[in-house]
Amino acid sequence: MRADVYDRLREDIVTGRLETGAPLTELALADRYGVSRTPIREALRRLLQDGLVERFERGMRVRGRSPEEILEIYGVRVVLEGCAARAAAENRSELDLVRIRRAATAMTETDVSDPYAMAAANRAFHEMVWAAAHNNTLLDLLSRLNDHLARYPATTLTSAGRWESAQREHEELVAAIEERRADDAASAAERHMTAARDIRLRMYAEDVH
Missing domain, CATH: 1.10.10.10 (Winged helix-like DNA-binding domain superfamily/Winged helix DNA-binding domain)
Incomplete structure (x- = not known):
């Protein structure tokens, strides 16, 4: 109970x-x-x-929302996403790669008029990358951080041009994981999450005002 x-x-x-x-x-x-x-x-x-x-x-x-909290969450998530991407490039199996690519393809088929579907497809992609890292501690920490971000109602993917740029960044990440370029995978993941952070801060500021 x-x-x-x-x-x-x-x-x-x-x-x-x-x-x-x-x-x-x-x-x-x-x-x-x-x-x-x-x-x-x-x-x-x-x-x-x-x-x-x-x-x-x-x-x-x-718990309340604040720009300071956004910076805290993303400050940690940028690092952990980079670690997960690096580990995925080093440890992924062929099955992991199939699952990651399938999730990336599903994003291209998502109804962009439905922000909830967009957020779900994006999370599914990231979860496949996390799983490919084969590190349960990383998976747990990233899942918890994602729950904190879920308290902010709007997805950054609805920001103008973000859906398309996010998919390009995902493709860059997938290619690095596929080719086992660990450093490049980590850098791609960190840039991807840094861009999301900046959009999240802008959306928060616009919502407050």
Whole structure:
């Protein structure tokens, strides 16, 4: 039951059903999920460790968004994506390469009028690269970082020209992984995520104003 409550509460935060800054009281959440306060307390403790909730003067709330947080998340993600790409170039199998290319092809067939489909196709591509690294620790860390970014509702892929440039950057990354050029793969992944960071910061600024 505790794992189920944690997963449900985490999903509601990541998807925005519980909005940024929303207070998280044990009593209200116990009523929302139909459980006692004990599993709620445990779920909140875990979510605090995950960085998805924060303490404030009256208890807990959904963690807020800020440009500083964007810089923090991408500062780590740029490095980890580079590590994953390097490891993928070094460790990938032929099956991994097939899966990566299939995910890249799926992106070209995605309905660009559907931002959710675009984000899902992009994540699927990155997950195939992560898997090809054959490093479970990297996979776990990158998945957690992606959950933090999911709290920012708009995908950077809707920014003018980004969908096309992202696919070009993916192709560059795939070629480096295929040819086992580890340094080039790492550099391509880092440039790709740095571009995404800059767009995310611009979108945040535009949304605030």
